[in-house]
Amino acid sequence: MKRKLIAAIGVAGIMVSVAACGSEDGGDKGGKTDASGNKTLTVWVMDGSAPDAWMAEVNKEFEAKNPGVKVKVEKQQWNGIQEKITTALSEDTPPDVLELGNTQTAGFAVTGGLADLTADKAKLGYDGWNKGMLASTELDGKLYSTPWYAANRVVVYDKAAYKKAGISAPKTRDEWIDGLKKLKASDPKSQPIYLPGQSWYVYSGFVWDEGSDLAVKDGDKWKGNLSSPEAVNAVNFYKELASYSTAPKDKDEATPQQSTDIIPKGGVASWIGLGWEAGGAIEAMKKAGKTADFGYFPIPGKTADKPGSVFLGGSNLAVAERSANKELASAWLSLAAGKDFMTKYAAATEGALLPNTDAAQFKPAAGSFAEAMTLAAASGKITPVTPGWANVETAPNPIKDYMTKVLNGEDPKAAGEAADKVINERLNQQ
Template identity: 30%
Template structure:
């Protein structure tokens, strides 16, 4: 989150999750029958859908599934992104996971699989899972086996206020990093806060360094650096320097270092209420802006992360990910049935129409009507490279080191060189 609307960063929000958490800890990961009682199987579903409209839509879908399967009850546990990750870390240590749980795939899922805690879904889902979009399935494939089923796919990009851009004399969204810095300068000159940022949560800051690394070193370089345990190359240091160039312009809202993402005074609300011109966020951004603030409606636009002049990467290389569900090992058949229900065309159409997620069922793409969602979909369809969120692609300890160090760079306490060295050290220690 890197986190994420019901995708890697999910439709995040301050929630009553803390109160649910410890109760949920004692109730999840039960016997292999999913908690059967009196002929009824109860399956526990942990997700990060804590803001509307997704929260209500998902609850209604659970009721719909129960109506179609009278002998099954779905117990929903909804946790804000960071709280969710914290609780899951505790559960992994205990050796028990919920029947159905949110996953972003990548290195975090691999760690859970290697610990023997996740169900191999290859055979149990093959009749229907093979029909889902290939790019959406990839984060959940490990050694050719299926360990998760996607419900969303998307990318990170800039969401901007068209009126504020016009006021600052920025006629078109920038396509180069130099042009982007110039636009930031023009916005500041007009007394407009250029960018909203949730510095408290760190993962939104990571997006900048990750994208700049992709643009300077190329889309494949981030995974290669992790595999080689070496982020000290010139391109990665350059990425940090490009980010420092932005930070030196002081583009963020007042108090950004203590700002959360989805609170009433956080990053999303700052943009949604017209108090900042941009945020770098995933395809779920409009929904969270509207939930945390007023939302911009037709005044909201989208553009991909700019290219870096002289860099090895292209503007068509995408950084992002999706949301999926995995099952604990030996999960009951009812949990598999729920995954099939959630990945059906009928459900996907409802999710696309009501929650603005991007479809994973090909036939559901026709439901996209929002022009910004179409723009994101077009970028994904034309992508020439794809990199999963770093704090999900990498092992948890390495991903956290990336987030912590990028945050330190933005706060001014670490240099680009120190960031590269610290991430390299974490990658070496992880092996």
């Protein structure tokens, strides 16, 4: 799938399934040089991930600190990136630095495609990283990447609908449900919330709120956890929310695309989405001759002291194991992903993306999507950090199928047990 940065809005945070191959100590072999004798450091980033002016400033400072080195940035497209990275990491001259989806980094690391950065923790700023983002950078106690940026979902609501129902942004689940009831009473023909049956990233947050996870480590292996009491509680709450929606039970938020295919038609008081979706909805409504007046709030938690858990979708920066310039590549990471340039990065995207350290966070405008996203990020997490997780997300996604079964009336525990069998096979397949 593709991910696109919308200036001042956000990113989808949906990653391509990727896996690396090949392992050999690259050392510092001298690397590639251009006609002028300069050593070249090649950096692969996805199209739309980094503002051009920001990247140019990073490279200018890096080259000034490292005379005789030139940075070559090569923008990549998400379409086909899995095969391209897999091939690149198995060759003798891979890119030195690569942007990787945060949920897929472990898949590269386990096969030896990424350099071990554990010894560089201090200079990379490890202690200051956002804890929710940090989890995706490590595997088996070793560091294989630096977090770069992330984004998460919030609740988007129609201010006019909320005003008519006499409600405000809720702080707890109970307040949220009470508000949906009032919205239903205020306008029976409208959906209090649009919530497709297979929005599994939203469901994941509810599982984390219960203190559990989608899969857990069992000895040396992983196993699915959807039949656990915590997962059952989570899906039951999801089902309660979905009872206020007429969205398809067997579709996710992208089929149809909720932001551009559903919301502009009207009749929806609230929905859960990413920044780029909010921006897309605003633009689609404008083209339809309508004016969007959205408010935003974090997905409520069980109690008012903290928001509900959310999936932090984003990217990491890693060094190829076969890079001929690993020391230089690590130095580039420490500069680009360091506090100073992450502060500039957050400002350049106007709070659309969450930087890897809270100390670099851009102060978003009051009432903006970015403000709600920043508040929600305090409860951010990622999917289980295991190389096999990419297999779970492969269609048909067993979590999606499980959710549809429950929404259609199947017993949550029985549906969870069936899903766990599929998840177990996928997590532990060789």
